[in-house]
Amino acid sequence: MDDHLVQTGQAAVPALRWEEPPDGPVLVLLDQTRLPREEVELACTDVPALVAAIRSLAVRGAPLLGLAGAYGVALAAARGYDVEDAADLLAHARPTAVNLGYGVRRALAAYRAAEPGGAAAAALAEARALHAEDAAASAAMARHGVQLLAELAPGGSYRLLTHCNTGALVSGGNGTALGVAFALHGSGQLRRLWVDETRPLLQGSRLTAYEAARAGMPYTLLADNAAGSLFAAGKVDAVLVGADRIAADGSTANKVGSYPLAVLARYHHVPFVVVAPSTTVDPATPDGAGIEVEQRPGSEVTDLAPSPLGARAYNPAFDVTPPELITAIVTEYGVASPVTADSLASVCVQQSTR
Numbered sequence: 001m002d003d004h005l006v007q008t009g010q011a012a013v014p015a016l017r018w019e020e021p022p023d024g025p026v027l028v029l030l031d032q033t034r035l036p037r038e039e040v041e042l043a044c045t046d047v048p049a050l051v052a053a054i055r056s057l058a059v060r061g062a063p064l065l066g067l068a069g070a071y072g073v074a075l076a077a078a079r080g081y082d083v084e085d086a087a088d089l090l091a092h093a094r095p096t097a098v099n100l101g102y103g104v105r106r107a108l109a110a111y112r113a114a115e116p117g118g119a120a121a122a123a124l125a126e127a128r129a130l131h132a133e134d135a136a137a138s139a140a141m142a143r144h145g146v147q148l149l150a151e152l153a154p155g156g157s158y159r160l161l162t163h164c165n166t167g168a169l170v171s172g173g174n175g176t177a178l179g180v181a182f183a184l185h186g187s188g189q190l191r192r193l194w195v196d197e198t199r200p201l202l203q204g205s206r207l208t209a210y211e212a213a214r215a216g217m218p219y220t221l222l223a224d225n226a227a228g229s230l231f232a233a234g235k236v237d238a239v240l241v242g243a244d245r246i247a248a249d250g251s252t253a254n255k256v257g258s259y260p261l262a263v264l265a266r267y268h269h270v271p272f273v274v275v276a277p278s279t280t281v282d283p284a285t286p287d288g289a290g291i292e293v294e295q296r297p298g299s300e301v302t303d304l305a306p307s308p309l310g311a312r313a314y315n316p317a318f319d320v321t322p323p324e325l326i327t328a329i330v331t332e333y334g335v336a337s338p339v340t341a342d343s344l345a346s347v348c349v350q351q352s353t354r
């Protein structure tokens, strides 16, 4: 893949940026709850504001949560707040995406290890380093993903189904699953991107469609429950999704609705591929049963139509797909397929032969 061919749907402003105006440092977020209607930025000057932005999904998606956590520690340090308390608040703002705690720990470790007087700068430097690493990981995942598709579904013209939003809005680079689709689009190999609307918060129809439209991709939205008929009609060559936490055995937590897609894909003999940076793999969680799935307020479901007053709703933010339903996991270090604890571990570290 030639990097100059990559086309992305990046917003006019980045998903997250660090600013240093005269009255003190600010973490500026593109408010994803307002997309695609308007590109509005949120300026966080303290950690409670950032925690609220994380909980409301103004800033969201596993890799971006990692960056928000790291910059949040840097913000607390630069503004003179209690950094240990801030780190604890941030790390627990949402439970499932492992990257959030990872980003917080990276910046906190740099802060703790720094010379007196240099701790805030050290935390910021670490956040910036993580940001750059995430961008590089996106590019590497795109390369591996394109190569994998050529092996799994030869023909060079793909109809991909994706769920949730996994593009430039969730990453320091072009993203994970959607990053692969951008690369295919850039090289003329994307025949169709099927975009699940992704109920109830519509990350697909609001955010992925926004990125796909900006990139000029051939995309079509579908209601989540229309996916079965699409598979039955033979119109899906592969499913590409991201991940919020991948257990040591390859069990993958991702946006609720991913698991049913994996079941459909298996029944219809279609590859189901997870694309995620190695920072999303959590070796401390042995299997899917150990992954905490965030439960969101029922009002996110009942207020959509709306439902009758007093209606209760089941609203898990994620579901867990077992490794046997996953054709491959792509990280920046390569491809694990079939998905086993060993194959996964081998794509979580740089291999000396590469």
Ligand SMILES: CSC[C@@H](O)[C@@H](O)C(=O)COP(=O)(O)O
Residues within 6 Å of the ligand: 057, 060, 061, 062, 063, 097, 163, 164, 165, 166, 167, 170, 175, 176, 177, 203, 241, 242, 243, 244, 254, 255, 256, 317
């Ligand atoms: C590269 S993003 C991978 C996942 O974080 C993404 O698919 C997802 O489930 C995001 O959920 P969200 O609740 O919008 O933060």
